[in-house]
Amino acid sequence: MKALDKKFVRLKREQISWRAAQDIEDGSYVNLGIGMPTLIANYVDKEKEIIYHSENGILGVGPAPKKGEKDDNLINAGKFPVTILKGGCFFDSSYSFAMMRGGHLDMVFLGAFQVAENGDLANWITDSSLILPSVGGSMDLAVGCSDVRVLMNHTTNDGQPKLLKKCVYPLTAKNVVKRIYSDVAVIDIDSKGFIVKEMIEGITKEDLQKLSGAELRFADDAKTLIAPEL
Amino acid sequence: MINKVVYTMEKALEGLHDGATIMVSGFGDAGLPFDLVHGVLDTGVKDLTIISNNAGTHHRGIALLMQEKRVKKIVCSFPRSSGAVVMEEMYKKGEIELELIPQGTLVEKIRCGGSGIPAFYTKTGVGTPLGEGKEVMTIKGEQCLLEEPITSDFSLIKGRMADRWGNVLYDKAGRNFGPVMATAGRITVVQVDQVVKLGDIDPENVVTPGIFVDRVIQIRSKI
Numbered sequence: 001m002k003a004l005d006k007k008f009v010r011l012k013r014e015q016i017s018w019r020a021a022q023d024i025e026d027g028s029y030v031n032l033g034i035g036m037p038t039l040i041a042n043y044v045d046k047e048k049e050i051i052y053h054s055e056n057g058i059l060g061v062g063p064a065p066k067k068g069e070k071d072d073n074l075i076n077a078g079k080f081p082v083t084i085l086k087g088g089c090f091f092d093s094s095y096s097f098a099m100m101r102g103g104h105l106d107m108v109f110l111g112a113f114q115v116a117e118n119g120d121l122a123n124w125i126t127d128s129s130l131i132l133p134s135v136g137g138s139m140d141l142a143v144g145c146s147d148v149r150v151l152m153n154h155t156t157n158d159g160q161p162k163l164l165k166k167c168v169y170p171l172t173a174k175n176v177v178k179r180i181y182s183d184v185a186v187i188d189i190d191s192k193g194f195i196v197k198e199m200i201e202g203i204t205k206e207d208l209q210k211l212s213g214a215e216l217r218f219a220d221d222a223k224t225l226i227a228p229e230l
Numbered sequence: 231m232i233n234k235v236v237y238t239m240e241k242a243l244e245g246l247h248d249g250a251t252i253m254v255s256g257f258g259d260a261g262l263p264f265d266l267v268h269g270v271l272d273t274g275v276k277d278l279t280i281i282s283n284n285a286g287t288h289h290r291g292i293a294l295l296m297q298e299k300r301v302k303k304i305v306c307s308f309p310r311s312s313g314a315v316v317m318e319e320m321y322k323k324g325e326i327e328l329e330l331i332p333q334g335t336l337v338e339k340i341r342c343g344g345s346g347i348p349a350f351y352t353k354t355g356v357g358t359p360l361g362e363g364k365e366v367m368t369i370k371g372e373q374c375l376l377e378e379p380i381t382s383d384f385s386l387i388k389g390r391m392a393d394r395w396g397n398v399l400y401d402k403a404g405r406n407f408g409p410v411m412a413t414a415g416r417i418t419v420v421q422v423d424q425v426v427k428l429g430d431i432d433p434e435n436v437v438t439p440g441i442f443v444d445r446v447i448q449i450r451s452k453i
Contacts, residue, residue, distance in 0.1 A: 054403070055333065056257040056258075056260065056403050056406050057257075057403045057405055057406050058403050071402065072259060072260060072404075073260045073261060073401045073402040073403055073404035074260075074402045074403055075257070075258060075260050075403060079257075079258040079259075079260075079311070084402075090400070090402055090403055090405055091405065092405050092406060092407070092408065092409040092410055092437075093257070093283075093333070093337040093406045093407045093410060094337050094338070094340075094341045094409070094410045096337075096406075097333065097334035097337055097338065100334060101334055101352070101353075101354065120357075125359075131310070132309050132310045132314070132317065132318055132321050132322075132328075133309075133310075133328075133330050134307070134308040134309055134310035134311075134330070135307055135308065135330055135331075135332050135333070135360065136307050136308040136332075136333050137307070137332070137333040137334060138332075139332040139334070139335075139354045139355055139358065139360070140332055140333060140334030140335070140354045143353040143354050143356075144334075144353075144354075170358060170359045171357050171358045172358060173354075173356075173357070173358070174356065174357040
């Protein structure tokens, strides 16, 4: 894998988030999962009006508060302090999950351990029985929204593929992922499996296939993915 | 005359018993009635089942109850958290029973418990370890799991203000599970920063109607 990596420079988390941000349409209701997806808000065009939903009961989540202005009752799903925009509102958890499961959100961005070619998502637990299992709202988010997208590195730290024929880790939800933003490509999932839409500079189709655990197809109009330095 | 306001923790938690099931509002620390939970500790009750979104952090609130061996079982969606040292340790040693439920299913089970709905179906959890052993039904071509409601002996809620009829207003995202858990408690106790006169809460702004609330206690919380 090391030899492969010398030919191209993988995107940083910020750049993956930047790329995902480009796909959010003005006026969308969006939930950003904990971890890398929360960075997306930093890179959305300021001209766009996006309403962010937080599962703990906020619509219109704003940026982190200024120093000294944090409020213990104003946190996001990751339990970090946030602010609320003018026009935002608070509601209880039942209402919040009605928004999620009821299909009212336009887009959901999540992190993942593994994604399978049929759209199966594994993002809540690995195979280690030592770790305290925690699921939160991830299963509800994944089944409730018709446009679930994943941000993740293309491979694990030790080079194992995360795009697979079948997930090895326990599932979060079946057949839900529509698009993956990885550190080397943008890949859609359709009824036939993975289809590559964009690849970073310097990587070949063969390289990308080697990094993946399932067969890739390449869109006829596949583009080069160029992200700004961030 | 109706007056649900109580002035001591003893009155607020009167009737709490060993083996009780207690719902505790809150998401992380937001909206968590720390003083009521510490009051539970002081009553000396044990073998409790706690239903809450998280399993406490550091050595306070739910974590303190667990550390003092009062909790037999915890029902939650996200026990892992930075600072959830007590839960991590007890889980590893097998000293606590954990029932993990997806958050949306958890809140819906509570909602149904408080609303007299005997069961519901949801797509959440199908094909996952959390769906194993549950009855599956195909509805409009989609597999769904059958889920049953839950209720509590005591629901402990944190609000911002309440009146003597038990009408409650919350504070920002501290609202979270409060309004739903308030409906599902055989006894619902609300800890508020401020008790106000009848009429001081605009009827348009009442979030939890007093019919769901049994006791209100004003606490200038230092936690």
